[in-house]
Amino acid sequence: MYKIDKVKKIVIEKPLKLDCGRTIQDFPLAYETYGTLNEKKDNAILVFHALTGDQYASGTNPVTNKEGWWSYALGPGKSIDTNKFFVICANVIGGCMGSYGPSHLDSAGKPFGTNFPVITINDMVNAQYNLLDFFKIDKLFSVIGGSMGGMQVLQFISNFPNKSYSAIPIACTASHSAQNIALNELGRQSIMADYNWENGFYAENKKVPDKGLAVARMAAHITYLSKKGLQEKFGRKLQERDDLKFGFDADFQIESYLRYQGSVFVDRFDANSYLYITRAMDYFDLTKQFNGNLSKAFQNTTSKFFVISFTSDWLYPTPENRDIVIALNAIGKDVGFVEINSDKGHDSFLLNVPDFLNAVRNFLETSYKKIK
Template sequence: MMSEKRELKAGLDADSDVLRVNAVSAVATFGPEAPLALDSGVSLSPFNIAYQTYGRLNADKSNAILVCHALTGDQHVASRHPITGKAGGWWPLMVGPGLPIDTDRFFVICQNVIGGCMGTTGPKDIDPKTGKPYGLSFPVITIGDMVRAQAMLLDRLGIKDLFCVIGGSMGGMQVLQWAAAYPERVFCAIPLATAARHSAQNIAFHEVGRQAIMADPDWQGGDYLGEDKNPSKGLAVARMAAHITYLSEAALHRKFGRNLQNREKVTYGFDADFQIESYLRHQGMTFVDRFDANSYLYITRAMDYFDLAAEHGGVLAKAFKNTKTRFCVVSFTSDWLFPTSDNRQIVHALNAAAANVSFVEIDTDKGHDAFLLDEPEMFATLTGFIASAAERRGLGR
């Protein structure tokens, strides 16, 4: 608690009480007096939330944007990653000065989700009851739990409501959960390439990844940290399988085709003869350097459990009843992980609830990851939507 207070105080403008933080990392600690009530029926306490902020919170605290990260993302949305060293974070084309999420205009918050492994409490952290890493004794979490923790952080920061909540994939699930659970706190919501519930196919892909991790002898029944081991091979395979789903066949063909990797002919063996094989192996190897295997199990499970309609009697429109939130839903033609049909279901539910909703399907062959890449139509759409919403909100330039 004390360390958090010092960091926030350091971010105060010298001439006012306006919070001024630019690319500042912080950790909020919630002690026994503020447990996180989980959907599983248990409480998590104590717990930490690691987050990063950009820009300046205005005097009436009306310009805050919450960016929700996807499965393997974290709080470093627009700054150099401390492990990979990658400059610009995971959304450098979207968040920053003069970009659609303009940090010269908005106060941007991005936090590592509960169950994560970049500073927010998750299975790799120490269980205060045992003095050992939680491992599989960490409680199972949901998208609802992630959002509830985010709301607690905003309360701690004194931010009663958000100008905008935005995110893609699992981040989009969080956006929908925010709009359903806290409609009075969300002025506008932008779910990208997502769904109101996880499909059987997506659950199946996640189960393949989880089984790859658990089949690694170094997983040690989830207690690998206590044994000074790491199921890196299993986690790498999980990442390889998942990464295929983020792309499209057209994108894979354009980038790799059947091109050989540093050779003139096949080896008649099981080395990486093809460029796509080498690429996937690289993706797997680099992933294990920055992600915890148990966190992968927990966060994929949270996505599997997500079913917003089930929380409202099986009728998705009821999740958005009487909402005043403005929505912009975006899908991509080549996204077969969260296809346009999934996004249209969200739009139909919003229409049934008489919500203010815009919908754009972007023609691209870049697959699910298109929301993270250079898509001019997406940038133009979101720039226009955010500008219009800001005008409605009364936010000057």
């Protein structure tokens, strides 16, 4: 794992009661900012990251030295233009890039491991709300996020209905589906089946369940792409060989690609964090929080919504995104919706998909003019 000394953090002193019943306090929340907060403090955007993201959305991640996960969309002159907007992005609690998570030390000085409390999307959002106080921002201009980030957008608006002028939930759902719970469980079981996992207490024994975590990542990675995208990029192409080798090496490029994705992932991500964050996603059911009526989650908000889905996303397909639109329409809220054409699957929101990038840019620019 990387050293994370140079990470910006706030320490949240105020006790936070978690959904599981436990209360945490004096815990760190790691964050990064992009752009400059203007004098009126009306240009702030809170970006929420997805399952394996972190606070380094743009530019170079100082920990991994790789490009930030949302570099296509966020940065100077980009769709979320940091020449204009002040963007805050925090590592979720439960994560492993400096925020309070299972790799942190408990009062006895040992890593929490699976003694860390189970957290929820609601807990993540409540923890991040402290950033508004920290930056003395009364009202955000927008909250934006894709996938699990989109779930946080929905929960944020529900919890703090008048704290953002606009909201862009992307490729997400208000209620995690059985298929998605199943896929997350596959990943968790893969980690737990690794002999080195040791019931979650691998860190104190200086072990890493990297095989299990890599397989979890490989399986998940497939779900972020589309069949068509995979076929076009890889087809049945062979990996640095002219013919099949009649063995179990990576004969096919797709195998090699997945193995590579798995191997680089274990260098930057903690296996227990993967368990905790996928669990938080599984537990997310905003509809249930409001007794089966999703509209009630948004009853008191004045935010202007823009919901975006992608044609080839089978993980958070259009109908699930549309359910959010329907719930908002049912109570006459301001909501726009577009399904973007893309073969790049769920990952479309992270990639260079011009229609998507233009839509976000235009929505933000025209909405910002209106509040001026």
